[in-house]
Amino acid sequence: MASGKGGARSPSYWYADAPVPVIAQWLSALYAGVTSLRRRLYRKGWFRRRHPGVPVLVVGNITAGGAGKTPLTIALVQRLRAEGWNPGVATRGYGRDNGSLALWIDRDTDPVLAGDEPALIARRTNAKVRVDRDRAAAARALADAGCDIVVCDDGLQHYRLARDLEIEVIDGRRRYGNGRLLPAGPLRELPERGAQCDFRVVNGGDAGFGEWSMRLLADQALPLTGGRPRALSSFNGLRVHAVAGIGDPERFFAMLRAMGIAVVPHAFADHHRYQPSDFQFGSPLPVLMTEKDAVKCADFAGDLHYSVPVRAELPEAFWVSLLDRLPKPGAAPADPASA
Numbered sequence: 001m002a003s004g005k006g007g008a009r010s011p012s013y014w015y016a017d018a019p020v021p022v023i024a025q026w027l028s029a030l031y032a033g034v035t036s037l038r039r040r041l042y043r044k045g046w047f048r049r050r051h052p053g054v055p056v057l058v059v060g061n062i063t064a065g066g067a068g069k070t071p072l073t074i075a076l077v078q079r080l081r082a083e084g085w086n087p088g089v090a091t092r093g094y095g096r097d098n099g100s101l102a103l104w105i106d107r108d109t110d111p112v113l114a115g116d117e118p119a120l121i122a123r124r125t126n127a128k129v130r131v132d133r134d135r136a137a138a139a140r141a142l143a144d145a146g147c148d149i150v151v152c153d154d155g156l157q158h159y160r161l162a163r164d165l166e167i168e169v170i171d172g173r174r175r176y177g178n179g180r181l182l183p184a185g186p187l188r189e190l191p192e193r194g195a196q197c198d199f200r201v202v203n204g205g206d207a208g209f210g211e212w213s214m215r216l217l218a219d220q221a222l223p224l225t226g227g228r229p230r231a232l233s234s235f236n237g238l239r240v241h242a243v244a245g246i247g248d249p250e251r252f253f254a255m256l257r258a259m260g261i262a263v264v265p266h267a268f269a270d271h272h273r274y275q276p277s278d279f280q281f282g283s284p285l286p287v288l289m290t291e292k293d294a295v296k297c298a299d300f301a302g303d304l305h306y307s308v309p310v311r312a313e314l315p316e317a318f319w320v321s322l323l324d325r326l327p328k329p330g331a332a333p334a335d336p337a338s339a
Helices: 021-042 069-082 118-123 134-144 191-195 249-258 316-324
Strands: 054-058 089-090 101-106 128-133 149-154 165-171 199-203 210-218 220-223 239-244 262-267 289-291 307-309 311-314
Touching: 054 069, 069 089, 069 149, 069 165, 069 311, 089 118, 089 134, 101 118, 118 128, 118 149, 128 134, 134 149, 134 239, 239 249, 249 262, 289 311
Parallel strands: 054 149, 054 165, 089 128, 089 149, 165 199, 199 210, 239 262, 239 289, 289 307
Antiparallel strands: 101 128, 210 311, 220 307
């Protein structure tokens, strides 16, 4: 796979049968001890959890890198709104300037200030989005602003925020890799932690027992300079530059190839901050990029640059089960003391 300027890959031993360096094994043991102690302190109440007083639904994963959390977060917000809720989104805003500053994000906020994922969520949902390193504070701000349910994007390990439901998102292609904790492997926590979540959603691949299948579907390419959408199928048989700065760029490239598109892949590091020079590919082909990348490229995009939005599709039984676990919209708020 070609790698663009600034591109980065996971260590080869994370997702392949390769020896793990001894130093990585030692650091992994240290990491395991620190994270285990932290969980124990929260479990015993020595570190305080905070609840905003409205239902909290946390979306996350136990592996480093992307697994499809943001498309699921968008789908959750859209479905909750359709069911009568007024959802808000709490997130950290990884990679943004001045990450210590809490901000409200709307569809016009510069992704440099918002972070690419919060900017994308705000544009796709028009929901209230709050970025804050302290997800508990973000959730409280959303509740104070009138949101009656909080969806926390990438908050599984943020134990300070008390939650009512947890959803683990699993990369169906790579799963848990070699099964080791960081940095010897891709795991932030052991698989037993994922098994404790209320729902386990598999993005692509085969869902196992107790897991729900999710597919990311795409059918349009949106010109970054404006204008009418183009059917993604119209690129069938054509050669294109494909740009992805996400946790698993190959997922995007494989989706395009499956539609008969001849992909020249350009993989960048997750949350890469693009410059015009990143797109000097040497051949004037159409450029298809993920929606997460496109929000950072609008200022210098040309007529051949397209965003490919995806939507998460899950079984209706998943939604029925999820909604059954929540109170009805407008019901009495959750009791923080019981969280």
